[in-house]
Amino acid sequence: MAFVNLKKKEIQVKIVYYGPGRGGKTTNLEYIYGRFSDRIKTEMVTIKTHGDRTLFFDFLPFDIGKIKGYDVKIQLYTVPGQVKYNATRRLVLRGVDGIVFVADSMAVRKEKNILSLKNLEENLSAYKKDLGQVPLVLQYNKRDLAEQGIPLLSYETLEHTLNARLKAAAFEASALTGKNVVATMKKIIALTMASLEKQLT
Numbered sequence: 001m002a003f004v005n006l007k008k009k010e011i012q013v014k015i016v017y018y019g020p021g022r023g024g025k026t027t028n029l030e031y032i033y034g035r036f037s038d039r040i041k042t043e044m045v046t047i048k049t050h051g052d053r054t055l056f057f058d059f060l061p062f063d064i065g066k067i068k069g070y071d072v073k074i075q076l077y078t079v080p081g082q083v084k085y086n087a088t089r090r091l092v093l094r095g096v097d098g099i100v101f102v103a104d105s106m107a108v109r110k111e112k113n114i115l116s117l118k119n120l121e122e123n124l125s126a127y128k129k130d131l132g133q134v135p136l137v138l139q140y141n142k143r144d145l146a147e148q149g150i151p152l153l154s155y156e157t158l159e160h161t162l163n164a165r166l167k168a169a170a171f172e173a174s175a176l177t178g179k180n181v182v183a184t185m186k187k188i189i190a191l192t193m194a195s196l197e198k199q200l201t
């Protein structure tokens with residue numbers, strides 16, 4: 001359940017971008033920040049990076065207005081995708097309300113996507129949460145690389161390997177060009193808010 005401040009009539013909604021290292025999680029948040037910088041009053045926070053690798057997390061907060069008299073504050077987070085940072089990944093998942101799984105479409109990353117999704121399920125189970133129950137959107141990122149002749153997993157293969165059981169909403173995207181980045185975000189916010197509204201009533 002999201003953090004509800006009854007006194008301030010405010011709800012904090014936590015959405016986590018999860019996925020394998022170098023898949024494009026941070027790039028998603030950077031694109032969103034760039035697109036909506038006029039509406040996002042606070043700065044995007046990047047807690048420690050080494051080169052362009054996330055060592056801790058990224059954090060992007062913004063307001064989306066009122067629902068049932070409550071001010072809704074969306075907080076987007078990314079986890080560090082590198083295998084060795086699992087303790088941090090698990091910590092960032094604490095209190096999560098919705099998840100975007102950013103898969104890397106590159107054919108060479110097929111196994112990494114599968115392992116990362118499995119790791120997500122394991123880490124959620126530490127909080128007694130089931131991936132089938134948490135609002136979830138899959139994003140098949142880096143579709144733009146097809147133009148450079150880089151072998152990509154087809155949409156069908158990605159659906160089959162990652163989404164056969166979950167049957168979550170899925171978007172083909174490019175965090176670099178911005179294709180479907182906002183659509184992905186809008187979908188996860190809509191699913192998460194619908195789920196929270198149910199819990200609030």
Ligand SMILES: Nc1nc2c(ncn2[C@@H]2O[C@H](COP(=O)(O)OP(=O)(O)OP(=O)(O)O)[C@@H](O)[C@H]2O)c(=O)[nH]1
Nearest residue numbers: 021022023024025026027054080081142174175176
């Ligand atoms: N061509 C292309 N490159 C991308 C895309 N998304 C991300 N990248 C590049 O892939 C690299 C890794 O992207 P990040 O956003 O840092 O990946 P991450 O998932 O945050 O990685 P970790 O922080 O290590 O977990 C960067 O060089 C990005 O510019 C995309 O859609 N297309």
Ligand SMILES: [Mg+2]
Nearest residue numbers: 025026053054
């Ligand atoms: Mg990152």
